[in-house]
Amino acid sequence: MNYKKIETLLKEMLPERRLKHSLNVSECAVKLSEIYNCDKEKAAIAGLIHDCAKYFTDEQIEDCVKKFDIDLDPLEVNNIALSHSVIGAHVAREVFNIDDEEILNAIKYHTTGRENMSLLEKIIYMADLIEEGRNFPSVEELRELTYSGKLEEALILSFNNTIKFVIDNNQLIHPRTVKARNYILGNGIIHSSN
Numbered sequence: 001m002n003y004k005k006i007e008t009l010l011k012e013m014l015p016e017r018r019l020k021h022s023l024n025v026s027e028c029a030v031k032l033s034e035i036y037n038c039d040k041e042k043a044a045i046a047g048l049i050h051d052c053a054k055y056f057t058d059e060q061i062e063d064c065v066k067k068f069d070i071d072l073d074p075l076e077v078n079n080i081a082l083s084h085s086v087i088g089a090h091v092a093r094e095v096f097n098i099d100d101e102e103i104l105n106a107i108k109y110h111t112t113g114r115e116n117m118s119l120l121e122k123i124i125y126m127a128d129l130i131e132e133g134r135n136f137p138s139v140e141e142l143r144e145l146t147y148s149g150k151l152e153e154a155l156i157l158s159f160n161n162t163i164k165f166v167i168d169n170n171q172l173i174h175p176r177t178v179k180a181r182n183y184i185l186g187n188g189i190i191h192s193s194n
């Protein structure tokens with residue numbers, strides 16, 4: 001399915017504000033692909049589709065889980081903030097006819113990250129946070145790192161922020177985020193003192 005067709009379908013699935021966010025993520029992901037030498041077309045499509053399941057009703061989620069045989073983990077069950085990425089990857093395959101595993105994984109892991117992320121996964125993860133419509137305390141710092149070739153530093157800062165936030169709010173931490181963080185730090189991709 002081409003970009004325009006996907007955008008038209010998404011208009012039926014997302015409120016206007018979320019569609020705008022999706023278009024912004026797509027555009028940002030293309031810019032980052034130029035900087036980091038990633039496939040621009042894949043980045044554009046993954047960015048556009050990434051939140052397609054964000055506004056599913058409980059019933060729609062239940063239907064998808066059954067129909068596509070989705071295995072949600074205990075943290076994802078009844079938690080659309082986490083499950084929309086996993087479900088979104090299945091919707092991307094079944095509804096938008098995306099069969100590229102790199103695009104599907106970038107959608108699947110855009111909320112938590114994971115161990116050993118691909119370049120496209122990292123780009124979509126960061127584009128989701130720093131697209132031009134985003135506004136939160138550390139967004140400028142994240143933009144600066146991401147646009148200046150320091151993608152791993154940006155990811156670590158973002159994982160740290162997420163982990164601190166869930167601790168401060170006494171929420172559960174998704175283990176994939178911890179693993180994503182440890183993988184980058186533990187492999188010396190950047191130094192922990194940075």
Ligand SMILES: [Fe+2]
Nearest residue numbers: 050051110111
């Ligand atoms: Fe999302």
Ligand SMILES: [Fe+2]
Nearest residue numbers: 021050051128
């Ligand atoms: Fe998003």
